[in-house]
Amino acid sequence: MTSLTGPSATRRLILQGAASVALLGLGNLPFGAAPARAAANDKYPEEAFKQKSEADAIKALYGKTAEPSDKVKLDAPEIAENGGVVPISVTTTLDKVTSISFFVAENPNALAASYRIPDGTIPGVANRLKMAKTTNVVAIVEADGKLYSATKEVKVTVGGCGG
């Protein structure tokens, strides 16, 4: 995979043309040979965001599977006050973290956000995500080339006469 360093607009143009090629290439690579989310890699993972299921999105983003770990701490509300704005955060005690990603299993496209964690950045992030309905939220931490996950269910119900 090439690392493009030009201005972002140029990079995007190239990316859109090259996205499918990049994905094909990824699929053909031997397992573990190409860490898809190394911090140096500056590409927007367009294909991973297009995948519907969580499993396909994880495969497209990382090319491998994750194992559950209690070292990944996922903080999410039990009942979302509003599915449009759900505060979700992750912290971890794992070493050599290079990325953290969030998947919302029941959304039309499971991958919600993926964060690259360069050296010197604390492995933790808080953000706000949309959820179409009650769903599992999966956080994946990439550390030392391996994937670790934590999962939590968030209940989402439709709004009514509240506030």
Next chain:
Amino acid sequence: MASSIRVRATANGDITEVQALIQHPMDTGFVKDAKGELIPAHFIQQLKFECNGKDVFVADWGTAVSKDPYVKFSFKGAKKGDDLKVSWTDNKGGSDTTTAKIS
């Protein structure tokens, strides 16, 4: 026009905590407008934070990030007074950049 980016970066010892809020519709492409027509997807794809010539945090986002997105993280190696550059680009070619002083 005011910047679409609000950022607060606070150094506490060696650790700088960063919070950012960006004004952006983050349209999913699944929602219809009042006339029943689909609002096309319009969302930030990449948000980058740079400090002292180095990327300290890069976010790749899809449409499931909430409207007016918010993110919080912390990094080491900066001190009060350093510049933190924040920039984003969206799927329609839009972009914005701002630079904040770490306090």
Next chain:
Amino acid sequence: MKARASILLGSLSAALVAFALTSPRVVAADKVDPVADARAFQNFFFQKFPTVKHEDFVNGPYSMNEDMKRQWQEKEEFPPYEFALDAGKEMFATPFKNGKTYADCFPNGGIGIRQNYPYFDDKEGKVVTLELALNRCREANGEAPYSYVKDEMASLTAYMAFTSRGKPMDIKIPDDPRALAAFENGKRYFYTRRGQMNFSCASCHVQSPGERIRAEILAPALGILNAMPIYRSEWSGMGTTSRRFVTCNSQTRAVPLEPQADEYRDVEYFLSYVANGLPISGPGARP
């Protein structure tokens, strides 16, 4: 953001004391007694929710539920009304075409006065809300009025509320039969059932605050306007007091009145008066 919170807390005890010491007004009119009404209203909520700090009622559903409160506190670290607030500040400072500004229309240049709205205007003989006063200011200066429900009006009122945060609500009811009638009319509107659901404002916000309607926790009526305007996640944006009334009506399947209808002005007068002493917390964020 933390400073704002402590301001809120600090001024509160003083505010409540001030409220308790308010000298009883002489009310001659038949049994319209706002002072007694306000006392009863506050006591009802204080007794129904003995563990909720009095100043917390202005935080609506978040005063009622820990899980929600945590989500809100997380959001308040960088609140979603931030952009509206900044826009409001800029708009407020920008002169009209004739060179005058909003500051020229209001006491104290419009800063720190939110807690005095709505007020009873004895010339007009009616209740005047902050939103109404803002549009009148615009029209008096040759500018077109804004929509009452959102956008610019929400931004302007957000800024004006922000400059008044922590100040105790301080609504006056002059000894004028028309003012007392407006208060009484607002009270009647608040308790009257309407719409196919046969709900009054009180059905939700007096009888059931803290309970869930579908997913949402109902806000207590006490202090509900202190947080206006609000960013509602459900709206994906800001809304004014007018917008809140209109949506409450439609949710009970009642045809809403036009924003700033006399009934809405009166119910705002009633609800604000009975929250006297509780701090202004607007702009607020709600689910």
Next chain:
Amino acid sequence: MKPSLPLAMVLAFLLALGLAPAARAANEADYKTAYSAAEAASKEAASLRHQWTVTVSALAAAKKAADGGDFDRAVAAAKEAEALAKASIFQATTEKEAWKAMEIR
């Protein structure tokens, strides 16, 4: 929170009347009669500031069905609108005093 039962029952009853199957197919005259009765009731509800959104929708549905020549449906919708409007007038009337029962004192 809880809609009061009596009103709900009155409403159900009125609706049942309004929706009872007609013996013969309705014509335009039937529709006009039903619609003007519904319109009058809804105007009264509006003047009492107690109009229901569902009344407005039912009236609109009646008009739409009639424009499309479906007078059975138009009459049924108009009768529904009239029933809803009358229920809202009933609500406005009882609430003139009943609101006081809910007041915090």
